[in-house]
Amino acid sequence: MSSELSNTGGVVSHHAARDSSGLIPVVSYARRSEDSRQRDGHGVRYQLRINERTAHEQGCIVIAAYSDNGRSASKAGVARPGFDRLVADLALGHTDSGQRMEGVVCVADDRLYRRPEDLARFFxxxxxxxxxxxxxxxGIRDPYSQEGLLQAVRSLDAAATESRARSRRVADWHWARAAEGVPHSGPRPFGWRADRITLHPEEAQLVVQAISDRIAGKAVRAIAADWCDLGITGTRGGRPSAQTVTQIITAPRVCGYRANRGELLLIPETGQPVRGQWEPLVMPDQWRAVCATFSPGSLYLHRGSGAPGRTGQKRTAPRHLATGFLRCGAQRRDGSMCRGALCAQKGRSKKSPYVYTCRNCGRCSISGPLADEALERLVFSEHRGVAGPSQLVWDRWRSGEMGLDEKRQVVASVITRCIVRPGTKGAASWDHSRVEPLSEHPGQAGWEYAEPTGP
Incomplete structure (x- = not known):
């Protein structure tokens, strides 16, 4: 059955097939760039509800939903698994359950695309x-007409203009705060209380001692190890490493100076550094002295999302599937779990040409191929109680069509982190149960899958 559909711009020139109830089957898509406060996916849930209301008002029915929570559509290189599945299913012509889809409903074009390549893929x-x-x-738009395409292009241009303007406003706001010596926003800096102005007695003493020890020639790794032995954790709960200690003791804030976007902020009229509103830990000459203990290639001031790499070189892409997903499950001296990152290193056997080893305690190691295989089993398991990738994704993974980068995106869409329990010395066989998922990916709400047959 088919009929003409009215639109705010007139009459759609093509026909859309309706189901037995007389409604047009469409799929719903929702996306939210940030979910940093409540972290419960409420933004995409609200959009999906609005999409259901819109579909009902236009004589349609939602048969499947896709979403991306906390995913930007304007930044290059950001994976959007929900959008990718939507595009793939549109090309196939049906959902995983075999239901035919006759269109897409969304609250706004910029939820679907903000980059020309995404617009081209979607259309x-x-x-x-x-x-x-x-x-x-x-209302209902005709994607085949010239006006429908022009409307999409206009939406893309408006979204790009809005993104540029918003980025400029945010950058100007941060610069104005920095010029007045206002402390950084975000997590509190190590060494200061929650107000970011008053010194934290215990942490401040640790930083002052670390600066003194480093000037005297002590290795940063040794300082980090001492902090770990004391049970010190960062303001985000992580264990100290050589890199984090370096960033703490070389930050301009330790002597009261203010930086912005990785550069020391200077007063235009005098050329002197801007003084922050917080209590300093050491004098400027001590800060310069500790910074001088690092080579120029360290770029100690270059920190933050907009800064170049510490070595001035681009970060190499991961060469193994489980890199970045594994955390150490070894027990520390105080009885707590280490949770340090496991990094890939060269192995000593043909069966394990590479291994993942804890960079913090060094007491947990696992065969690289074993960890990758265990991670694959977890991603495509039917018994974890959560939805996983579709059968199409599993078929492409198994056939070898999928590259490493795409495989890692699939893993990231299902699993956030995994704990690796220490192995038994002399074990004759591989134990996949050593790798346990720590938490599921928070952006699953709203996706519909067909449970695949995993390995």
Whole structure:
């Protein structure tokens, strides 16, 4: 059955197939860039509810939902598993459960795309079959018409303009705060209380002693090890490492100076460093002295998301599947779990050409191929009680069509971190149960999958 569909701009020139109830089957998509406060996915849930109302008002019915929580659409290189599945299913013409899809409903175009390449992917998949529609709160749009494409391009241009303006406003706001000596926003700096102005007695003493020890020639790794033995954790709960200790003791804030975007902020009229509003830990000459103990290639001031790498070189891409996903499950002296990151290193046997070893305590190590295989089993397991990748993804993974980067994106869409329990010395066989998922990915709400047959 088919009929013409009215739109705010007139009459759609094509026909959309309806189901037995007389409604047009469409799929819903929602995306939220940030979910930093409540971290419960409420933003995408609200969008999906609005999409259901919009579909009902336009004579449609939502048969499947896709979402990406905490995922930017304007930044290059950000994986959006929900959007990727939507595009793939549109190209196939049906959902994982075999239901035919006749269109897409979304609260706004910028939820779907903010980059030209994403617009091209979406429209190519949407119009890969005849008779489909694009639905938003303003009505039903014809994606095959010239006006429908122009409207999408106008939405893309408006989204790009908005992103540039917002980025500029945020950068100016941070610079103005820095110029007045206001402390950094975000997590409190180590050594100061929650107000970021008053010194934290215990932490401040540790930083002052670390600066003195480093000037005297003590290795940063030794300082980090001492902090670990004392049970010290960072303001985010992590264990101290040589890199974090270096960033703490070389930060301009230790002597009261203010930096912005990785550079020391100077007063334009005098050229003198801007003084912060917080209590300093050491004098400026001590800060300069500890910074001088590091080579120029360390770029100690270069910190933050907009700063270059510490060595001035691009970070190499991971060469193994489980890199970044594994955490140490060994027990520390105080009885707590280490939870340090396991890093890939060269192995000593043909069966284990590489191994993952804890960079903090060094007491937990696992064969690289074993860890990768265990991670694969967890991702495609049918018994973890959560939805996993589709059968199509599993088929591509197993056939060898999927590259390492794409495999890692699939893992990240299901699992956040895994704990690796220490192995038994002299064990004759591999124990996949040593790798246990620590938490599931928070952005699963709203996705619909068909449970695959895993390994």
């Amino acid at each position: 190519a998949a949407l119009t890969s079959r005849p008779g489909r529609i694009h639905v938003d709160p303003r």
